Amino acid sequence: MRDMDQLIDDWCTRAVASHPELEAHIDELADHLGCVAAKYTASGFDRSESFSRALEELGDVDQLANQFRSAARQSQLARNVRCLARTRRAELAVSVAWIVMSLGWAAAMIGIEDSLNWMLAGWILTTFGPLSAIGIWLARREEDANNVADA
């Protein structure tokens, strides 16, 4: 099978040279070509004919590269949607905490005498302040995790 291996390796070199995006998949494609070619060789075809038929089954390399590109784009899009969904959850937690805190602050300013005003404001801040901080920390942690995953 040495000649067949050489034919396959040459094809791989040319394929990667014309479509660098295939480099990550080239070993898999080479194995596939080898399997198909071996099937034809076992059926009585000579090596050259077996290799040609294997290439024919594999199809147009431009189209194959396009399909890999398209699959990569779809994967990226799916990942972005997932990240967005995760980040949105953390943002929502922060927003709710801020809204509740603002409403509490406004209610305190409007409805209660000065001495109680500051006590209530202090209570609201000590309760919802940490909540907001936790929300922000969660959002940032998720963003960092997303950045690491993207890298």
Add this chain to the structure above:
Amino acid sequence: MRVPKDLMAASATPLVLSLLHREDSYGYELIRNIRTLSNGELEWQEGMLYPLLHRLEQNGMIESYEGTADNGRKRKYYRLLPKGLKDLAEQRRSFERISGLLDQVTTFNPGVSHA
């Protein structure tokens, strides 16, 4: 009977996940197995399968690991992950619902004509 192209595309993901649920496998073997199991009615193209495997791997449904073929070449095997198993169960339910609905609609024949 040839399976229409759009139905073949829609069924490819659950079929790949099902095949990997049976055992770890690699691209050529998946194509060969699906051809055998469908009595030649499903002919997957390499240009369809490999990008699909890549996408499923990116989405965390399957993972690949390296092995060696008999001829000494590197071989990429795939195995099913828990997320893929969960997705397979959901897709199986969806197909069963559609199949059930199809049965229901085709057996329902009130004989009303709007002509």
